[in-house]
Amino acid sequence: MKSQTIMMGYTTPPSIEEIITIAEEIIDELPEGVEKYIGKLIVEVEDFPDDYIMEELDLETPYDVYGVYQTSGPRALNRTKGKQQDVLYLYRRPILDAWCDTQDDFGLLLSRIILQEIGYHFGFTDDEIEMYEEEMIPESNVIMCG
Numbered sequence: 001m002k003s004q005t006i007m008m009g010y011t012t013p014p015s016i017e018e019i020i021t022i023a024e025e026i027i028d029e030l031p032e033g034v035e036k037y038i039g040k041l042i043v044e045v046e047d048f049p050d051d052y053i054m055e056e057l058d059l060e061t062p063y064d065v066y067g068v069y070q071t072s073g074p075r076a077l078n079r080t081k082g083k084q085q086d087v088l089y090l091y092r093r094p095i096l097d098a099w100c101d102t103q104d105d106f107g108l109l110l111s112r113i114i115l116q117e118i119g120y121h122f123g124f125t126d127d128e129i130e131m132y133e134e135e136m137i138p139e140s141n142v143i144m145c146g
Contacts, residue, residue, distance in 0.1 A: 040085060041086050046091060053089070063094045066090065068117065069117045090114075116129055
């Protein structure tokens with residue numbers, strides 16, 4: 001019998017609200033070396049990136065990006081009622097496609113995406129991101145069933 005990864009108990013794709021909850025839990029558990037960069041981070045989940053992000057990142061399709069970390073700027077200020085706070089935008093449909101393609105545990109996949117978005121925003125090297133991934137996501141967290 002072929003083994004499969006258990007995917008957080010989801011039989012249907014997680015909703016926007018569920019992804020926000022999972023993402024906030026992941027952010028609360030970030031390693032100290034990452035946490036010191038972000039302070040109080042707002043998580044926004046949308047199905048796809050908007051036209052501004054599509055143009056800014058020169059994306060061919062809305063599936064080409066899983067998330068964007070934005071430092072307090074005009075777009076973030078509009079959503080936080082004038083308070084300066086950083087926002088992590090996660091794009092549900094591209095993430096769900098990656099989840100289906102990889103068949104990874106959803107929480108592990110989202111952890112990697114969040115860590116990579118934060119890491120790339122703050123200029124972490126690939127080795128630093130990998131080090132934090134290993135600290136955050138021990139291999140024993142993937143439960144296999146037979």
